[in-house]
Amino acid sequence: MATDFGSFFLNSLPNLLNGLGYTLLLTFISIAVGFFLGITLALGRVYGNKIINGFCVGYIELIRGTPLLVQLFIIYFGLPSVGIIFSPLQAALIGLAINSGAYQAEYLRGSIQSVESGQMTAARSLGMNKLQSIRHVILPQALRISIPAWSNEFIYLLQYSSIAYIIQVAELTAEGKFIAAHTFRYLEVFAMIAVIYLVLTIVSTEIIDRIAKHLSIPGIGAAKRVSLRDI
Amino acid sequence: MAMLEVKDIYKAYGNVEVLKGVSFTMEKEETKVIIGPSGTGKSTLLRCINQLSLPNKGQVWLDGEEITNPKTNINKIREKIGFVFQDFNLFNHLTALRNVSIGLEKVKRIEKEAAQTRAMQELTRVGLEAQASQYPAQLSGGQKQRVGIARALAMDPDVILFDEPTSALDPELIGDVLDVMKSLAGKVAMLVVTHEMGFARNVADEIIFMEGGVIVEQGPPKEMFTNAKLARTREFLGRIGALYGEEETGG
Ligand SMILES: Nc1ncnc2c1ncn2[C@@H]1O[C@H](COP(=O)(O)OP(=O)(O)O)[C@@H](O)[C@H]1O
Ligand SMILES: [Mg+2]
Numbered sequence: 001m002a003t004d005f006g007s008f009f010l011n012s013l014p015n016l017l018n019g020l021g022y023t024l025l026l027t028f029i030s031i032a033v034g035f036f037l038g039i040t041l042a043l044g045r046v047y048g049n050k051i052i053n054g055f056c057v058g059y060i061e062l063i064r065g066t067p068l069l070v071q072l073f074i075i076y077f078g079l080p081s082v083g084i085i086f087s088p089l090q091a092a093l094i095g096l097a098i099n100s101g102a103y104q105a106e107y108l109r110g111s112i113q114s115v116e117s118g119q120m121t122a123a124r125s126l127g128m129n130k131l132q133s134i135r136h137v138i139l140p141q142a143l144r145i146s147i148p149a150w151s152n153e154f155i156y157l158l159q160y161s162s163i164a165y166i167i168q169v170a171e172l173t174a175e176g177k178f179i180a181a182h183t184f185r186y187l188e189v190f191a192m193i194a195v196i197y198l199v200l201t202i203v204s205t206e207i208i209d210r211i212a213k214h215l216s217i218p219g220i221g222a223a224k225r226v227s228l229r230d231i
Numbered sequence: 232m233a234m235l236e237v238k239d240i241y242k243a244y245g246n247v248e249v250l251k252g253v254s255f256t257m258e259k260e261e262t263k264v265i266i267g268p269s270g271t272g273k274s275t276l277l278r279c280i281n282q283l284s285l286p287n288k289g290q291v292w293l294d295g296e297e298i299t300n301p302k303t304n305i306n307k308i309r310e311k312i313g314f315v316f317q318d319f320n321l322f323n324h325l326t327a328l329r330n331v332s333i334g335l336e337k338v339k340r341i342e343k344e345a346a347q348t349r350a351m352q353e354l355t356r357v358g359l360e361a362q363a364s365q366y367p368a369q370l371s372g373g374q375k376q377r378v379g380i381a382r383a384l385a386m387d388p389d390v391i392l393f394d395e396p397t398s399a400l401d402p403e404l405i406g407d408v409l410d411v412m413k414s415l416a417g418k419v420a421m422l423v424v425t426h427e428m429g430f431a432r433n434v435a436d437e438i439i440f441m442e443g444g445v446i447v448e449q450g451p452p453k454e455m456f457t458n459a460k461l462a463r464t465r466e467f468l469g470r471i472g473a474l475y476g477e478e479e480t481g482g
Contacts, residue, residue: 118320122314122316123322124283125283125309125312125314126310126333126338126386127308127334127338128338129306132337132338136337141323144324217324217368218368219365219367219368219369220366
């Protein structure tokens with residue numbers, strides 16, 4: 001039994017690694033693109049005029065108010081009918097990044113607003129313009145505050161990128177389904193996959209915690225991560 | 232021509248008129264102390280001077296330039312007006328040294344190394360060279376405020392506005408801050424909102440008594456303390472003197 005599982009595992013490994021590669025690709029690209037999108041939207045919400053603020057609110061509410069799966073279907077199955085065609089991977093990357101951007105915008109906005117107002121006052125009093133104040137004073141503090149939430153977002157994306165299997169992206173879960181369908185060893189396959197997700201989650205959480213500690217402001221300490229259950 | 236001229240400033244928040252026509256002038260290197268009950272508009276006046284709040288009416292002139300004119304580059308002007316806050320407002324994520332040098336680097340565009348050398352000089356001036364690499368959360372209130380003063384000084388301002396710089400401090404830490412301020416008297420113009428009567432009496436060239444959004448009376452400390460014209464001024468000075476004392480702090 002043990003050797004049987006061992007050889008089954010080894011036979012499955014190339015597929016699993018291939019899937020893992022796509023999962024990591026989806027996760028890293030969408031968290032990074034979503035981050036820049038999120039920062040732009042958050043700044044627009046906090047500092048933008050009525051029009052910019054309204055646009056950002058509209059985007060965020062639209063994305064957060066509709067299921068990720070529906071967004072993926074619109075991008076992958078819907079847009080071709082107006083002549084915009086994406087590969088499954090492209091559609092998944094766009095969908096996850098757009099989605100993550102909206103969520104990241106909301107907690108980045110919270111972090112920006114939690115920086116004391118006196119910080120901006122002091123920066124402006126020195127003669128910094130608004131942009132300089134945001135860049136040199138507000139964001140360095142806000143980004144530190146948002147690391148724990150960002151850690152949760154990373155784990156969320158790591159796991160929910162599996163939704164991309166529905167539009168035929170050969171990520172980890174899709175590869176699992178493929179192997180299982182050919183071997184009928186569902187339990188073992190998905191147990192292996194669960195372990196891989198678990199290890200990835202634990203490792204990435206640990207890495208982000210260390211980054212947070214490294215970036216923590218002496219005398220204040222690192223922002224604490226809340227567990228997914230707390231939010 | 233006065234270095235700083237505040238001309239008939241009015242400021243309202245909604246229906247509440249906070250400043251109702253405040254005028255005064257300051258010369259180079261003069262020290263003026265503003266006193267008055269809380270809620271009188273002292274902070275609002277300071278914020279109107281560096282345009283953190285925009286007055287509804289009136290003008291502020293600095294070095295012959297009308298800075299209330301919407302066409303002036305206010306960021307350029309603010310380089311010349313230091314501000315020291317009641318609750319310090321040090322940049323939490325920066326060391327004491329970087330708190331002082333960041334304005335030089337980002338606003339005056341001085342190269343990092345030169346900026347930090349200058350920042351170190353200012354920290355030394357306020358007695359904090361040993362704390363240069365510490366973060367605000369690691370400093371005492373008095374040290375924080377001295378960093379705040381160094382941060383303002385580093386920009387070579389024409390005038391520094393102090394908004395109750397010692398009000399948030401434990402009594403035993405007030406003296407250090409007042410000593411630093413006293414050492415600046417005559418070197419840079421200071422407009423100081425404070426309840427520290429010892430400092431007012433011994434350091435100020437003039438005391439301005441504000442109440443209800445207007446200047447009630449102003450004059451040299453000696454005159455104000457011993458010979459104020461208005462009964463209201465005498466009454467306030469008597470009360471505040473009893474409350475805050477005039478002992479050695481800054482004296
Ligand atoms: N941003 C603001 N919005 C509304 N009211 C304000 C604001 N700032 C100050 N005020 C009001 O203006 C009055 C004067 O305030 P302030 O200038 O802080 O007085 P002081 O510094 O003399 O204690 C107070 O009644 C205060 O509530
Ligand atoms: Mg005040």
